[in-house]
Each structure stands twice: as C-alpha cells, then as structure tokens.
Amino acid sequence: MRVEIKFCGLTRPEDAAEAVSLGASYTGVIFAGGPRMLTAERAAVVLADVPESVRRVGVFAGQSADDIARTAETARLSVAQLHEPRSAREIDTLRRRLDGLVWAVVRVANGRLPDQTGELLSAADAVVLDAYVPGVLGGTGVELPWDDLSEQLDELRGGRTIVLAGGLQANNVGRAIAILSPGVVDVSSGVERAPGIKDHHRMRAFRDAVASALVQS
Numbered sequence: 001m002r003v004e005i006k007f008c009g010l011t012r013p014e015d016a017a018e019a020v021s022l023g024a025s026y027t028g029v030i031f032a033g034g035p036r037m038l039t040a041e042r043a044a045v046v047l048a049d050v051p052e053s054v055r056r057v058g059v060f061a062g063q064s065a066d067d068i069a070r071t072a073e074t075a076r077l078s079v080a081q082l083h084e085p086r087s088a089r090e091i092d093t094l095r096r097r098l099d100g101l102v103w104a105v106v107r108v109a110n111g112r113l114p115d116q117t118g119e120l121l122s123a124a125d126a127v128v129l130d131a132y133v134p135g136v137l138g139g140t141g142v143e144l145p146w147d148d149l150s151e152q153l154d155e156l157r158g159g160r161t162i163v164l165a166g167g168l169q170a171n172n173v174g175r176a177i178a179i180l181s182p183g184v185v186d187v188s189s190g191v192e193r194a195p196g197i198k199d200h201h202r203m204r205a206f207r208d209a210v211a212s213a214l215v216q217s
Contacts, residue, residue: 003177005210006057006163007203009036009188011196013046018200020054022207026184027054031071032061032083035195036188040074047075057081057103069097079103081128087116088123101125103163107132111148118156126161128186143167146179153180170205174213185210 007019008028019027027050029043030036038046047056058075060068061083068080081103085091091102104124106117109132121127129149131142144166153162164182169190177185189195191202 004184006186015198028057030059032059040071043075065094065097091123111145113152121160126163128163131166170209173209177213
C-alpha cells in the first residue's frame with residue numbers, strides 16, 4: 001500500500017520547503033477564505049521553489065471555472081480542489097478550462113457520505129473527505145468517524161483515489177490509514193502552531209507516523 005502526504009494551508013515559503021524536504025507529494029494553498037487564504041500572487045511566492053515533482057494544490061470554493069483557471073495559471077497549480085461541487089457537470093466544466101487535475105471535496109456529517117459521493121468519485125480525479133462544520137470549509141481539526149465510513153467507501157471507491165482530511169495529526173493518522181486505506185492523507189491544522197504557521201517538528205512527526213503505519217500494514 002502507498003499513501004502520499006499533502007501538507008495544506010501553506011502560507012510561508014519556508015513551510016513549503018519543509019514539506020518538500022519531508023517527501024510530501026502535494027503542497028496546498030487556500031483560496032477559499034479563512035485565516036490561511038492567499039492571493040494567487042502570494043501563492044506563487046509561497047510555492048516558487050516547489051519542484052515539478054511535487055504537485056501544487058489550490059483549494060477553491062465559489063469561484064467560477066474561469067477564475068479558478070486564471071488563479072491556477074498564476075500560481076502554477078497542478079490540482080484544483082473544489083469544495084462541495086454541485087454535480088459532475090460542474091467538475092467537467094472546470095476540467096475543460098484547467099490544465100491539471102480536479103479534486104472534489106465531500107464533507108461528512110453524522111457519519112454518512114453525501115448521496116452524490118459516488119457521482120463525484122466517477123467525475124473527479126480524486127475525492128477529498130473532510131468533516132462538515134457549519135460555516136467553515138476546512139482546516140477545522142475535526143476528526144471524521146473512520147469506522148462509520150469504511151464500509152460505505154468500500155461500496156463506492158473501486159480503484160479511485162480517496163484523499164483523507166479532517167483532524168489528522170501524528171497521533172491518529174496511523175489508525176486512519178489502517179481503517180480507510182486512503183491514497184493521500186491531507187493535514188493542515190494538525191501540524192500548526194497557529195493558523196497558517198506550520199510547526200516543522202509536527203510536520204516531521206506526521207511524516208514519520210505515516211511511514212510507520214505503512215511499515216506495519
């Protein structure tokens with residue numbers, strides 16, 4: 001089993017550099033509001049030294065496909081992470097304007113996947129599972145009920161990529177991997193000392209916890 005790491009909510013070049021040095025496959029920046037939100041120009045600065053081998057993910061919510069495409073070009077993004085797309089058609093519209101991948105975020109409430117999860121899995125390049133918190137799109141630190149989701153995912157995923165977010169940190173990511181077998185684990189607040197300010201010791205501990213979980217699997 002292979003599990004890749006995405007460090008998200010980056011706001012400083014030194015944190016992006018640390019993510020790369022730790023072997024992350026993805027570096028993420030936020031355009032969807034909140035304390036970690038960047039402009040396209042600032043994101044380009046934060047990610048300037050990220051090599052092409054590490055994919056750059058931009059998190060969006062509510063922007064038009066054209067706006068997302070323009071931001072992606074400025075920040076040199078390779079993935080657009082779209083919060084709560086309304087349908088597969090919305091993903092297809094964005095894909096036609098974007099030179100890169102499209103991930104769809106599914107927010108889980110009460111231990112149940114939304115009805116459109118299967119449709120989004122078919123349409124998107126990956127589905128991101130995150131906790132539903134009213135009024136907040138992500139980075140909440142709220143853990144998902146992994147046991148409740150395991151059987152639901154087994155019925156839907158096929159060979160599609162699952163990106164697991166929601167309250168992950170070094171002390172629980174191993175259990176999350178064991179239960180859900182995601183393709184990517186996505187961490188933001190779980191490796192911070194303040195919103196948008198990463199703690200490099202916590203980032204390293206998270207990487208080591210993922211590596212340990214894979215050895216034990």
